[in-house]
Amino acid sequence: MQRTAIRRVAATAIALAAIGAGALATAGSASAATGKNGYLESGELGLYYNSNQAGAVFDLYVEDTDFWGDTFPGPGAGAGQSANDNTASYWNRDSNVWWVYTDRNAGGAEGSLPVGHVGNASVTFKNKISSAYYYKAR
Structure with missing residues (x-):
């Protein structure tokens, strides 16, 4: 009788350990940023439709x-509008310097946005940004 009880306790402990291991194996890691979802998260560069980090x-x-x-x-003013040549301000929430260009494929004028930088686009870049990289592309 005592051996049966010990075996049941041992079997229950093994089953619970297996369930716990399975739960840990299927648990996801902390969520990472999701680009192009309309919400600026840590680890992303945000290009805003309006000045002063306003709008979409x-x-x-x-x-x-x-x-x-x-x-x-x-959400916000500019939602659904083309992102090409339509940026008035930005916020770099990434841990990398971002590089923006006035033409596709790193063409045209080049500008850098340091880590943590928040600001309005200069005359050179306002409504002219067409590509962006988290590294110097040229």
């Missing part, structure tokens, strides 16, 4: 060599 945001987690066909997602 085109949020990039990885480089985009050509904004043609991309639109400002999410």
Whole structure:
């Protein structure tokens, strides 16, 4: 009788350990930023439709060599508008310097946005940005 009870306790402990291991194996890691969802998250570059970080945001987690066909997602003024040549301000929430260009494929004028930089686009870049990279592309 005592051996039966010990075996049941041992079997229950093994089953619980297996369930716990399975739960840990299927648990996801902390969520990473999701680019182009219209919400600027840590680890992303945000390009805003309006000055002073207002309106819809085109949020990039990885480089985009050509904004043609991309639109400002999410809420705010400019939502649904083309992201190509439509940026008035930005916020770099990434841990990398981002490089923006006035033409696709890193063409045209080149500008850098340091880590943590928040600001309005200069005359050279306002409504002229067409590609962005988290590294110097040329």
